[in-house]
Amino acid sequence: MSHTIPGEIGKLFRLQSLRLENNSLGGDIPENIWNLVKRASDNFCVNRSANKRAVQGSRTEHQNVTTTMGSSTALRELQRELENKANDLSKLQKDIAKNHQVRKKYTIQLGENELVLKELGLLHEGANVYKLIGPVLVKQDLAEANANVRKRIEYISAELKRLDATVQDLGEKENSKKEAIFKVQQRIQSLQAGKAKA
């Protein structure tokens, strides 16, 4: 079963240490949790990367919220690195989502323009064609309108191709970032395991 972290967590004034890994937590990390961080200041590290990924929409089922008191500097540094990487990843994912939206818009426009071109092709020579420019209808040549729509379709197709290339590029970047994050997480885990033994 997955649950969310309750907002009341911020009220746990005397909390020294909290381990939440290997639970199927969902939703956002409550804002309150940062109160704890403020209170315990730099001894408190919260690994929020897993949650960020979930917020981005790629649902990770096992979220790691590890809060460690008195962690060593090396561990802190690693976690900071992890945080930075997670930020980069979320930025990348945002870019990808934006790209998809633009792509969708262009696809719709392409379809519409193709319909218009078909319609213009059905007209016979000398038909009256008007173009809406602002609030005014301006009379246009059929040939000119035809060329204009054709040019639009050409432009949109080129734009779609370009977007496909960027999406692919971003996807590759995303994967490499994910791998890097995984590596950092592994290092943190091994560090923690080593400390637990010591």
Add this chain to the structure above:
Amino acid sequence: MASSKIGVEMEKLSVEQLKAFKEQTDLEVNLLQDSLNNIRTATSRLEIASSALQDLSNRPLGSQMLVPLTASLYVPGTLHDADKVLIDIGTGYFVEKTMAEGKDYCERKINLLKSNFDQLIEVATKKKSVADDAAVVLQAKLKQLAPASS
């Protein structure tokens, strides 16, 4: 046949994966439903346009009418030319057509939308059945898990 194959595949998935899969299909079903609604509204608008053209062609030249400028402001006018109509073909282009051609245009567009609608409804029902199957399998899995965990 295809759905049973998917069903077998669904049996293999874990509960978490199944949940994600079901959410995904539900999303797709909703998207398709939205598209269907859009097509329906577009069709009804074209039908209104078509009947308006029909109505206009039946009126004699010079007949009095009220032209809506906004939803609440109407100005009086007379019918000057009922033979030529301007048709919005999209992306800001308007084409002057005769009444018959205008009606033909509406007819064509309605038919196009109808064929799209039929295609889409087929896809939507398929997706819906997949989503329902996923829900059933998920329920069964949860039931299996419930006694094991308690």
